[in-house]
Amino acid sequence: xxxxxxxxxxxxxxxxxxxxxxxxxxxxxxxxxxxxxxxxxxxxxxxxxxxxxxxxxxxxxxxxxxxxxxxxxxxxxxxxxxxxxxxxxxxxxxxxxxxxxxxxxxxxxxxxxxxxxxxxxxxxxxxxxxxxxxxxxxxxxxxxxxxxxxxxxxxxxxxxxxxxxxxxxxxxxxxxxxxxxxxxxxxxxxxxxxxxxxxxxxxxxxxxxxxxxxxxxxxxxxxxxxxxxxxxxxxxxxxxxxxxxxxxxxxxxxxxxxxxxxxxxxxxxxxxxxxxxxxxxxxxxxxxxxxxxxxxxxxxxxxxxxxxxxxxxxxx
Amino acid sequence: xxxxxxxxxxxxxxxxxxxxxxxxxxxxxxxxxxxxxxxxxxxxxxxxxxxxxxxxxxxxxxxxxxxxxxxxxxxxxxxxxxxxxxxxxxxxxxxxxxxxxxxxxxxxxxxxxxxxxxxxxxxxxxxxxxxxxxxxxxxxxxxxxxxxxxxxxxxxxxxxxxxxxxxxxxxxxxxxxxxxxxxxxxxxxxxxxxxxxxxxxxxxxxxxxxxxxxxxxxxxxxxxxxxxxxxxxxxxxxxxxxxxxxxxxxxxxxxxxxxxxxxxxxxxxxxxxxxxxxxxxxxxxxxxxxxxxxxxxxxxxxxxxxxxxxxxxxxx
Numbered sequence: 001x002x003x004x005x006x007x008x009x010x011x012x013x014x015x016x017x018x019x020x021x022x023x024x025x026x027x028x029x030x031x032x033x034x035x036x037x038x039x040x041x042x043x044x045x046x047x048x049x050x051x052x053x054x055x056x057x058x059x060x061x062x063x064x065x066x067x068x069x070x071x072x073x074x075x076x077x078x079x080x081x082x083x084x085x086x087x088x089x090x091x092x093x094x095x096x097x098x099x100x101x102x103x104x105x106x107x108x109x110x111x112x113x114x115x116x117x118x119x120x121x122x123x124x125x126x127x128x129x130x131x132x133x134x135x136x137x138x139x140x141x142x143x144x145x146x147x148x149x150x151x152x153x154x155x156x157x158x159x160x161x162x163x164x165x166x167x168x169x170x171x172x173x174x175x176x177x178x179x180x181x182x183x184x185x186x187x188x189x190x191x192x193x194x195x196x197x198x199x200x201x202x203x204x205x206x207x208x209x210x211x212x213x214x215x216x217x218x219x220x221x222x223x224x225x226x227x228x229x230x231x232x233x234x235x236x237x238x239x240x241x242x243x244x245x246x247x248x249x250x251x252x253x254x255x256x257x258x259x260x261x262x263x264x265x266x267x268x269x270x271x272x273x274x275x276x277x278x279x280x281x282x283x284x285x286x287x288x289x290x291x292x293x294x295x296x297x298x299x300x301x302x303x304x305x306x307x308x309x310x311x312x313x314x315x316x
Numbered sequence: 317x318x319x320x321x322x323x324x325x326x327x328x329x330x331x332x333x334x335x336x337x338x339x340x341x342x343x344x345x346x347x348x349x350x351x352x353x354x355x356x357x358x359x360x361x362x363x364x365x366x367x368x369x370x371x372x373x374x375x376x377x378x379x380x381x382x383x384x385x386x387x388x389x390x391x392x393x394x395x396x397x398x399x400x401x402x403x404x405x406x407x408x409x410x411x412x413x414x415x416x417x418x419x420x421x422x423x424x425x426x427x428x429x430x431x432x433x434x435x436x437x438x439x440x441x442x443x444x445x446x447x448x449x450x451x452x453x454x455x456x457x458x459x460x461x462x463x464x465x466x467x468x469x470x471x472x473x474x475x476x477x478x479x480x481x482x483x484x485x486x487x488x489x490x491x492x493x494x495x496x497x498x499x500x501x502x503x504x505x506x507x508x509x510x511x512x513x514x515x516x517x518x519x520x521x522x523x524x525x526x527x528x529x530x531x532x533x534x535x536x537x538x539x540x541x542x543x544x545x546x547x548x549x550x551x552x553x554x555x556x557x558x559x560x561x562x563x564x565x566x567x568x569x570x571x572x573x574x575x576x577x578x579x580x581x582x583x584x585x586x587x588x589x590x591x592x593x594x595x596x597x598x599x600x601x602x603x604x605x606x607x608x609x610x611x612x613x614x615x616x617x618x619x620x621x622x623x624x625x626x627x628x629x630x631x632x
Contacts, residue, residue: 021354025539026459027391027524028358030451033349038337041432042344043446045402047439075343086361086402086444116357119444123363126439128402130359130446135346143342208343223341 001092003120010101011085017114019081029116031082031132038140040078040133044069048125053168058096060187061127062103068210069131070111070191071260075208077141077200078133079193082116083108086130088123111193139200141264146205146224150265150291153274155192156284157238158213159249160185162256178240185238189260198277199264206264212255214298214306216263222296224265230289232303247305254306265291317408319436326417327401333430335397345432347398347448354456356394356449360385364441369484374412376503377443378419384526385447386427386507387576391524393457393516394449395509398432399424402446404439427509455516457580462521462540466581466607469590471508472600473554474529475565476501478572494556501554505576514593515580522580528571530614530622532579538612540581546605548619563621570622581607 001009012024022030033039046065048054066083073080085104089097108115113131146152164186166172167179174182192208199206205224207216213230221228232250241249266274271287278285292299300306317325328340338346349355362381364370382399389396401420405413424431429447462468480502482488483495490498508524515522521540523532529546537544548566557565582590587603594601605617616622 022392022456022458027388027522028356028394028447028449030354030356030392030394030456033355035351038346039349039355039448040344040346041398041400041446041448043400043402043433043435043444045404045435045437045439045444047404047437050438072343076338076346078344078346082357084357084359084446086359086446088361088363088442117359119359119361121361121363122366123442124440126404126442128359128361128435128444130357130400130402131344132355132357132448133344140338140346142338206343 006092006097006120010097011115011118013105013115015114020114020116023114023116031116033134036137037134038137040073040076040135042069042072043128043130044072045126045128056187058099059103062100063107063188065127065129066104066107067189067191068260069129070193071189071208073131073133074191074193074196075141075206075262076135077139077196077206078135079196080111080113080131080133082114083129083131084116085118086128087118088121088126090123090125141199141203141206143205143207143220144223146220146226146265146291147267148226148291148294149268150204151268151271151287152228152230152263152265152289152291154236154261154263154286154288155195156261157236157241158259158261159241159252159256160238161189161258162252163241163244165258174240174243178243181238181240186258189258191260192262194281194283195262202270202273203264203266206262209259209261209263211257213263214254217298220263220265221298225294225296227292227295227297227299228289229292229299229301231301234286234288236284236286250303250306254300254303322408322413322436326413327431327434329421329431331430336430336432339430339432347432349450352453353450354453356389356392356451358385358388359444359446360388361442361444371484372503374415375419378416379423379504381443381445382420382423383505383507384576385445386509387505387524389447389449390507390509390512391457391522391578392451393455393512393522394451395512396427396429396447396449398430398448400432400446401434402444403434404437404442406439406441457515457519457522459521459523459536460539462536462542462581462607464542464607464610465584466520467584467587467603468544468546468579468581468605468607470552470577470579470602470604471511472577473552473557474575474577475557475568475572476554477505477574478568479557479560481574490556490559494559497554497556502574505574507576508578510597510599511578518586518589519580519582522578525575525577525579527573529579530570533614536579536581537614541610541612543608543611543613543615544605545608545615545617547617550602550604552600552602566619566622570616570619
């Protein structure tokens with residue numbers, strides 16, 4: 001099967017998106033960016049055996065490679081609109097391609113995203129998604145605007161994906177239902193697009209949690225030049241994680257990656273609005289701590305072994 | 317060295333580009349697309365050992381990975397403006413990173429392009445560049461608009477890069493100066509941005525030659541629904557290629573990849589303007605043939621062994 005047949009069969013979806021002037025099939029795509037918006041751009045690459053276990057089902061690989069990029073858009077207050085896909089494959093495996101395409105497409109359709117181009121090459125399995133989104137002029141949400149006095153909040157539960165990875169790698173065991181829940185959280189992360197409207201109106205700073213809470217909190221603290229004080233006793237755990245010993249679930253929540261929840265800071269007087277909004281959308285939200293002073297640091301009360309003033313994520 | 321240190325040291329360039337609202341360092345970048353333009357988007361991935369020999373100097377790898385994307389923009393009539401870089405590295409090799417960064421930066425600076433984000437991961441050496449450019453509304457240049465009666469033209473010389481690859485792989489020998497010329501054409505392709513102004517005013521259809529003339533002519537023919545008749549005796553050869561036997565240089569020019577010249581079609585009455593424009597910019601341009609009829613095919617006169625009505629490039 002040629003590169004062109006692969007693209008035609010698996011990645012040439014009907015699009016009725018009027019902003020796509022030229023989609024797949026030319027030297028590049030052409031899209032129309034409406035007036036009054038800034039263009040948000042992000043890219044995220046997943047390599048087999050590094051970013052996901054090589055046993056991960058193809059459907060999940062397709063879904064997740066797009067979800068993590070949509071999460072980056074949400075963290076900027078942007079709505080994802082278009083994406084390109086660069087796919088390196090060691091060989092043409094039609095069953096794999098069908099499932100991968102299906103996982104990717106299911107999320108693209110539910111989020112109203114258009115696949116506008118890409119590149120299919122031969123090489124070790126690697127998926128690079130480049131995403132483009134729109135932010136209404138002046139509403140962007142950055143990492144560097146956290147203010148002293150803000151409360152520090154997080155969506156959803158923490159640590160589920162890290163537990164899911166430990167389960168897949170047989171470093172952990174849980175009852176069947178709870179294990180399936182954690183593995184689903186690992187393979188099918190929910191980009192929190194549903195909270196973007198609230199955040200662009202009320203939040204000061206935001207980041208998505210891809211590399212673990214402490215790591216991301218440190219980015220926020222460093223880039224905003226503030227001290228984040230977190231309370232480990234407030235960490236939000238799913239019923240599945242509550243089955244684990246305290247120290248283990250704390251480790252998953254504080255240092256485990258792949259949750260793709262949003263960490264954001266909010267003026268304290270907005271707590272009422274926060275509770276109201278999140279109860280309407282049926283998504284848990286937790287106040288984890290406070291912005292204490294204008295000096296870059298992260299402190300964790302109640303989990304002294306994770307105490308850190310600076311945290312650097314070494315991928316190497 | 318951490319991922320953040322790599323980015324800071326090698327990929328965090330000073331930018332004075334006022335359209336870049338947010339560059340490196342947040343969940344994504346934010347840029348301003350001016351009114352009256354469409355956004356062009358392309359992505360091109362290069363894997364070591366597949367798209368370039370693993371012995372290719374890092375400086376050339378950096379330069380070329382951007383050049384091939386700029387070429388895609390030129391082929392659409394777009395001016396490249398911003399790009400992201402996804403870089404997978406097997407290990408942190410500072411000398412390699414310095415040279416790669418230097419090659420990438422030299423071209424980005426000369427083309428006034430801003431690096432606005434990226435992803436650095438661990439994995440087999442692979443470089444994926446996503447490029448964004450601007451096309452004035454209504455001036456886009458596609459593959460599908462070649463008209464019966466058009467002349468078919470190509471910029472520069474053909475086959476040099478394929479000869480360069482054969483030289484690097486020791487399948488060919490040439491005198492030192494000519495060998496160096498061909499290897500430079502392989503490693504440092506010139507994206508033909510200099511002809512974009514002419515093309516958006518006068519050309520009907522355009523494609524860049526990344527996979528060989530016949531392959532790209534077939535894309536044009538198929539997407540425009542026309543027959544392209546090429547004259548092998550008109551193929552433009554550099555002085556270096558003229559040292560090779562006719563059949564060998566024909567093979568390089570017709571089926572060799574990586575030239576990144578532009579193949580375009582033009583109403584016959586514009587030939588005078590064509591000659592005038594190209595002589596001003598000191599770039600060779602050659603009329604290779606004609607668009608004969610409204611039926612998708614490619615014919616090559618004077619090189620019967622390459623006769624083809626349809627050509628498909630199998631990357632697998």
